[in-house]
Amino acid sequence: MAWRLRLVPEKTRVPFMQMRKAAFGLSGILAVLSIVLLVILGLNFGIDFRGGTLIQVKTTGPANISVMRDAVGSLQLGDLALQEFGEPDEVLIRVERQAGDSAEQLGAVEVIKRALEEVIEGDIEYRRVEFVGPQVSGELVRAGALALGLALAAMLVYIWFRFEWQFSVGAVTALVHDVILTFGFFAITGLEFNLSIVAAILTIVGYSMNDTVVVYDRVRENLRKFKKTDLKELIDLSINDTLSRTTLTSVTTMLALVALVVVGGPVIAGFVLAMIWGVVIGTYSSIFVAAPVLLYLGVRREAFDKKTDEDAGDATPA
Amino acid sequence: MLQFAKWKTTLVALVVAAGIVFVLPNFFPRDSVEKWPGWLPNQQINLGLDLQGGSHLLLEVDVDSVIRERLESLESEVRRALRSDRINYRGIGLEQNGVRVRLTNPDQREDAVRILRGLSQPIVTNAFLAVGARDLDVQVDDEGIARLRLTDEAITERRRAAVEQSIEIVRRRIDETGTREPSIQRQGDDRILVQLPGVDDPDRIKRLLGQTARLTFQLVDLDARPGGRPPPGSVVLPADPRSSSHQTEYIVRREVIISGENLINASTTFDQQSGGPAVSFRFDAAGGRRFGQVTTDNVGRPFAIVLDGKVISAPNIRQPILGGSGIISGGFSVQEANDLSLLLRAGALPAPLNILEERSVGPGLGADSVAAGELASIIAFLAVMVFMVMAYGMFGLVANVALLVNMILIGGGLSLLQATLTLPGIAGVVLTIGMAVDANVLIFERIREEVRTGKTPIAAIDAGYSRALTTIIDANVTTLIAAVLLFQFGSGPVKGFAVTLAFGIASSMFTAITLTRLIVISWMRWRRPTALPI
Numbered sequence: 135m136a137w138r139l140r141l142v143p144e145k146t147r148v149p150f151m152q153m154r155k156a157a158f159g160l161s162g163i164l165a166v167l168s169i170v171l172l173v174i175l176g177l178n179f180g181i182d183f184r185g186g187t188l189i190q191v192k193t194t195g196p197a198n199i200s201v202m203r204d205a206v207g208s209l210q211l212g213d214l215a216l217q218e219f220g221e222p223d224e225v226l227i228r229v230e231r232q233a234g235d236s237a238e239q240l241g242a243v244e245v246i247k248r249a250l251e252e253v254i255e256g257d258i259e260y261r262r263v264e265f266v267g268p269q270v271s272g273e274l275v276r277a278g279a280l281a282l283g284l285a286l287a288a289m290l291v292y293i294w295f296r297f298e299w300q301f302s303v304g305a306v307t308a309l310v311h312d313v314i315l316t317f318g319f320f321a322i323t324g325l326e327f328n329l330s331i332v333a334a335i336l337t338i339v340g341y342s343m344n345d346t347v348v349v350y351d352r353v354r355e356n357l358r359k360f361k362k363t364d365l366k367e368l369i370d371l372s373i374n375d376t377l378s379r380t381t382l383t384s385v386t387t388m389l390a391l392v393a394l395v396v397v398g399g400p401v402i403a404g405f406v407l408a409m410i411w412g413v414v415i416g417t418y419s420s421i422f423v424a425a426p427v428l429l430y431l432g433v434r435r436e437a438f439d440k441k442t443d444e445d446a447g448d449a450t451p452a
Numbered sequence: 453m454l455q456f457a458k459w460k461t462t463l464v465a466l467v468v469a470a471g472i473v474f475v476l477p478n479f480f481p482r483d484s485v486e487k488w489p490g491w492l493p494n495q496q497i498n499l500g501l502d503l504q505g506g507s508h509l510l511l512e513v514d515v516d517s518v519i520r521e522r523l524e525s526l527e528s529e530v531r532r533a534l535r536s537d538r539i540n541y542r543g544i545g546l547e548q549n550g551v552r553v554r555l556t557n558p559d560q561r562e563d564a565v566r567i568l569r570g571l572s573q574p575i576v577t578n579a580f581l582a583v584g585a586r587d588l589d590v591q592v593d594d595e596g597i598a599r600l601r602l603t604d605e606a607i608t609e610r611r612r613a614a615v616e617q618s619i620e621i622v623r624r625r626i627d628e629t630g631t632r633e634p635s636i637q638r639q640g641d642d643r644i645l646v647q648l649p650g651v652d653d654p655d656r657i658k659r660l661l662g663q664t665a666r667l668t669f670q671l672v673d674l675d676a677r678p679g680g681r682p683p684p685g686s687v688v689l690p691a692d693p694r695s696s697s698h699q700t701e702y703i704v705r706r707e708v709i710i711s712g713e714n715l716i717n718a719s720t721t722f723d724q725q726s727g728g729p730a731v732s733f734r735f736d737a738a739g740g741r742r743f744g745q746v747t748t749d750n751v752g753r754p755f756a757i758v759l760d761g762k763v764i765s766a767p768n769i770r771q772p773i774l775g776g777s778g779i780i781s782g783g784f785s786v787q788e789a790n791d792l793s794l795l796l797r798a799g800a801l802p803a804p805l806n807i808l809e810e811r812s813v814g815p816g817l818g819a820d821s822v823a824a825g826e827l828a829s830i831i832a833f834l835a836v837m838v839f840m841v842m843a844y845g846m847f848g849l850v851a852n853v854a855l856l857v858n859m860i861l862i863g864g865g866l867s868l869l870q871a872t873l874t875l876p877g878i879a880g881v882v883l884t885i886g887m888a889v890d891a892n893v894l895i896f897e898r899i900r901e902e903v904r905t906g907k908t909p910i911a912a913i914d915a916g917y918s919r920a921l922t923t924i925i926d927a928n929v930t931t932l933i934a935a936v937l938l939f940q941f942g943s944g945p946v947k948g949f950a951v952t953l954a955f956g957i958a959s960s961m962f963t964a965i966t967l968t969r970l971i972v973i974s975w976m977r978w979r980r981p982t983a984l985p986i
Binding site for chain 2 (some may be wrong): 138139140141144190192243244247259260261262263264265266267269270274277278280281284285288289292293296329330332333336337339340341343344345347348351352355375376378379382383385386387388389390391393394396397398399401402405406409
């Protein structure tokens with residue numbers, strides 16, 4: 135047979151379930167840490183959720199951020215943040231929501247533009263201007279939370295419908311784990327948390343679920359196949375059976391994500407970093423959270439008896 | 453075992469062909485595509501505002517102010533009606549959605565109710581609604597307090613009319629600026645979503661939409677003492693900052709001689725005296741007559757030109773103005789004069805607009821994002837392809853064909869349905885490149901397992917495809933759920949991501965289950981291998 139790239143040996147017998155206590159400990163610590171960080175550091179909310187104004191400018195030649203900060207700072211517009219954005223000649227300016235009506239907010243944009251034009255030599259390109267009012271930011275928070283909650287609920291129901299309730303509890307526990315750790319990731323890195331990050335979290339949820347279902351599917355199949363095998367051994371077998379696929383898919387997804395983070399530009403960098411983190415913990419949680427939960431809850435084996443499988447009874451665990 | 457139903461083969465071929473046909477227009481310049489014969493598909497993928505540059509504005513119509521205005525005018529109507537019929541009253545005032553007045557003479561109550569009911573107006577909606585519905589509900593209680601309330605239907609109707617009229621005015625103003633392909637849609641109850649692709653000066657649009665532009669001509673009250681309290685029937689108005697006069701406020705008669713509604717045209721011109729830019733206007737016939745009459749009666753007195761409650765100028769009437777036209781001069785810049793004449797031509801908004809959200813992307817950033825997205829897609833595509841061949845050999849090549857077809861189907865689908873491609877949408881495509889091979893990975897891994905159990909190549913492939921099927925479906929349905937919810941709750945760019953993600957999932961399932969199977973089976977029939985090179 136021709137040479138093949140093998141990331142995982144053909145046949146593995148990793149005793150994953152023996153590691154479950156250590157894994158639960160690790161997950162527990164990470165989850166608690168995430169929540170603590172979330173409380174202490176909070177999230178660096180973008181204007182989508184906090185309201186306010188964002189201006190991305192491109193200057194001719196490297197931007198002098200301190201001069202720009204002084205110029206905009208002297209306008210007394212409140213909380214202000216300037217940062218280099220991707221390239222040395224691009225600067226992202228964020229200003230908090232102005233008191234008063236929308237005329238004040240729009241006024242702020244024009245005032246900032248004038249202030250910049252006074253201190254910067256050469257042309258200024260206004261690459262992006264975003265303003266989100268308090269009403270809209272409140273709605274976006276609600277819509278994001280609702281979408282996330284509904285996604286978890288819908289998946290709970292779908293897995294329940296396709297498998298058994300133990301599976302759906304296990305899968306959703308893993309998802310909640312992923313979501314908490316992703317929040318923790320954003321708390322500790324201080325990356326901007328905006329609308330596209332909510333999209334990323336939902337995608338992570340989808341990806342992690344996808345991984346979990348592949349393992350569960352194999353558990354279900356093996357439950358029918360090996361009626362006498364101990365559940366712990368059976369779950370281990372199922373994870374090992376699917377390990378090669380899990381690794382390969384993570385790698386191809388990662389290849390695509392790395393391409394995006396390297397050349398995709400700063401606008402979507404936060405989104406892609408969230409996804410990369412999500413692929414790692416989503417893969418981890420399918421094996422170390424979703425599967426062990428099954429072991430703790432137990433599985434009613436009779437539930438899988440009624441559907442007969444052609445291979446039932448004629449095989450033994452390899 | 454090596455059978456593949458003919459209709460399935462046909463279906464696969466048709467779907468792939470359709471994908472190619474619909475994606476094709478995207479590889480030609482837009483203007484050449486538009487000249488293609490009508491039977492060819494000529495729809496290209498819509499680029500979102502974040503990729504082609506442009507402005508997204510979410511506006512809110514201040515509908516409450518419309519109701520408030522109606523109540524204020526109702527209050528003065530009540531006052532006038534009661535006074536002219538000599539009904540005794542005390543304490544008139546506004547309350548929630550209504551006006552309240554205390555009738556002091558019990559004997560007049562019935563008359564009063566009749567008079568007050570006479571103030572109601574029919575609700576004008578469409579012909580299907582009950583004819584004769586009035587907008588006021590009048591009640592008098594035992595203590596003689598009369599309450600006039602706007603009915604719920606009347607309030608709903610006024611709000612609806614205000615929003616619709618606002619949309620019309622917004623459309624006219626934006627059309628006047630020459631923006632191409634604007635999209636102006638109603639959103640929810642009282643919001644207007646304006647999308648302006650390729651607009652290069654969003655600030656000007658915002659300025660134009662931020663003004664109500666209600667123009668009135670009112671006489672200046674010369675009898676009032678400047679600085680003192682204005683007499684009843686008059687009001688103090690501030691001078692507009694653009695006014696060239698040094699006066700900071702004017703006392704003006706409340707009565708409106710004529711308003712912007714009677715204007716039929718306005719354009720930028722130059723003031724012959726000062727030489728500065730000015731706005732010339734023309735009244736319609738009725739407006740011209742009225743203006744002529746008032747100016748004839750008031751020669752030698754000043755009148756005020758008032759825009760949104762501020763006096764732009766207050767020229768003296770030197771002679772009757774009978775031609776039905778005139779000019780408004782102030783310290784305008786050319787741009788300001790242009791904007792003002794545009795606003796006057798387009799008409800006044802029934803209520804102020806608030807800007808709730810703005811997202812503007814310059815064309816430079818949009819082009820950069822497209823280039824970055826293309827590059828990322830190509831790199832991801834090549835990396836995944838190389839990896840798949842390294843991992844699965846010939847079967848990897850089959851998966852790569854499926855991946856290519858996936859891209860074609862996503863592109864064709866987006867073009868056909870005219871869905872909008874956004875920057876997160878491109879991220880969705882790239883992510884799909886990584887995730888789309890998953891279905892094939894599942895199948896190939898399964899085939900390997902079956903080969904290890906000692907099955908013949910044909911049996912292994914057959915079992916591999918059929919066993920992986922349920923897994924593929926279960927695994928993808930969950931991701932699809934996430935995509936659907938994203939589409940439902942996401943806004944703008946995020947919706948675009950949900951669309952490409954959903955397309956990617958659907959097409960990767962299709963290609964993995966049908967296309968790669970077809971290729972693999974055809975290859976098997978041709979080569980009849982004894983061992984699978986997987």
